[in-house]
Amino acid sequence: MSRTVLRVTDLVKHFPMRKGPLRRTVGVLKAVDGVSLELRAGETLGVVGESGCGKSTLARMLTAHERPTSGEVDLLGRPLHKLRGAELRRARRRVQLIFQDPSGSLNPRMTVAASVREPFDVNPDLAPRGERDRRVRELLELVGLGPGHAGRYPHQLSGGQRQRVGIARALALRPEVLVCDEPVSALDVSVQAQIVNLLERLRAELGLAYVFIAHDLGVVSHLADRVAVMYLGRVVETGPQERVYGHAAHPYTQALHAAAPLPDPALRGDREAPLEGEPPSPLDPPGGCSFHPRCPLARDTCATVPPPQVEVAPGHQVSCHLAG
Amino acid sequence: MPESPVLTVSDLHVRLGSTHVVNGAGFSLAAGRTLALLGESGSGKSVTARTIMGLIRPPHGRVTAGTVLLHGQDLLAMPEERRRALRSTTISMVFQDALSALNPVLSVGYQIAELFRAHRGMSRAEARRAAVDVLGQVRIPAAARRAGDYPHQFSGGMRQRVGIALAIALRPDVIIADEPTTALDVTVQAQILRLLGDIQREHGTALLLITHDMGVVADMADRVAVMYAGRVVEQATAAEVFARPRHPYSEALLGAIPRPHLRGRELAVISGAPPDLSVPDEGCRFRTRCRYRIEDCERNPPEHDLGGGRSTACHEWEKVGSA
């Protein structure tokens, strides 16, 4: 088994909600509420869950853009959550965040080449000055952008091309891990396929490991070796791709599968009734199993007793009273 | 076509400024059926829908050719008041974000009740009861109480239900739904699609469902019109398109979806990008990206009628989908 590059243990992020002129704390939003995950070298871990379940907060903690309230982030054997100053900056290079909308991270007044060159200016030790132009050209080529794109500005690019620039910038720092937060959700199917292929090629060529976040199961099934399903700040099921897709054991994962419209008209009519309701607010999560108000299988105990995590098969864990 | 159409769009051309965003859109929708208008962003789906609804007007946009027949009458040729009278009563629209169709400072019950007062001449009390009834039909819990709430007090999924309530209130024959679930979570999307399907069956409404999602098409549509660069390039039943597309673009779209058996392999991609529609072009708009391209493709292909309501706009259609 390959070495672990990223390990998070009992990760928690609570945001105090303040109100009024005195900014009194009126409640706590539990964005991430006890997540433990492990990513091995060269592997893709898919993280799936609906909006507000804490995926992006998790991504920001994995990449040291946000400090956890408690818990640990171990990156290549170093405690990322504890590092400060120069040590933090150096560690951060090894794990880069790719956003859903790269426009937010691209300066509209900088050309593509200048954007990709910027990490070298900020981190001069990455490459000697004389080699930077060549590195920029190599990086653009690596992500499938030609010399013709180098002089363009972000608004002159398509969504897919902007995403490629974002990836090139991240790769400039020679990371080992990319945390991709819904990188293709806003793209059209045909462009989505281009970026998915690119990520797969980069993984093979550069030996990268990915945390790939999505709000549905579709693209994750294609890319992920292992999958974690999140609901209201917690991982409710995690396991090898073929287990989570072929033998989903948590009622929420099963509902996600049932809700995904499959591109095959012959399967129409076989669909189960959709899950009712919408995810509750993380400001006031239900007690017991937080899925119980929507769960078609809920029992009395589910409303009061949090379910234990059960290993139902090697590496396949499920948090549900009915599992096992 | 075996069934009589309620809505037939023919050879529609629409310009926004100097850009020809719709270039020969044509399709027909049978009573009580679902037609999916499928295409990627910028292909002209929304502009087509808004043209049908009479929401594209000078100076912003101009319909330069085409007809939109609703029960045989050309919406584009009739005076504005007659057209307005048909909106909501005969044809209505659900938007991607219902907020855009709602007034933020009026309660949702009031806004639905207004439709009943304006078009059915109901009293205030009758209209209010009718509005609560419609909110119940779209399965909003505690409809009587929620009727007094304002749009921003509803969650994303509940808001789409309100949008659907507005659209179905007067029992139109045709509903146009423009990406009604694109902004929603998957489990909520499944609820809304099921609701639309149920209402359609119960009321016998025809549904023009605009989407970019092949899964939604497979789940909901009887027929599909595939749009590319402002033109409908293929029309067929949903089963036919998935089994054997007859246009290179439809084929390429289907190839780009991740499927279980493609795991570990490269996904098919459509190389290049859609054309710039402000530049006039006499050829097939897909030719820069098409793997079937021949010399003839410098001429825009005519629509080939393949019988049974199936058509394709491609010179090389016989070669497509045989693999």
Ligand SMILES: Nc1ncnc2c1ncn2[C@@H]1O[C@H](COP(=O)(O)OP(=O)(O)O)[C@@H](O)[C@H]1O
């Ligand atoms: N108000 C507008 N002004 C100018 N161009 C517009 C406007 N609305 C849409 N467009 C352009 O028209 C084309 C078709 O858009 P649209 O009908 O929204 O496509 P779709 O719904 O298929 O995504 C796109 O190029 C889009 O940028």
Ligand code: SF4
């Ligand atoms: S613990 Fe109970 S409520 Fe939670 S998922 Fe399992 S059965 Fe459903």
Ligand code: SF4
């Ligand atoms: S007409 Fe030519 S370029 Fe256009 S889709 Fe057909 S083969 Fe391709």
Ligand SMILES: [Mg+2]
């Ligand atoms: Mg649109």
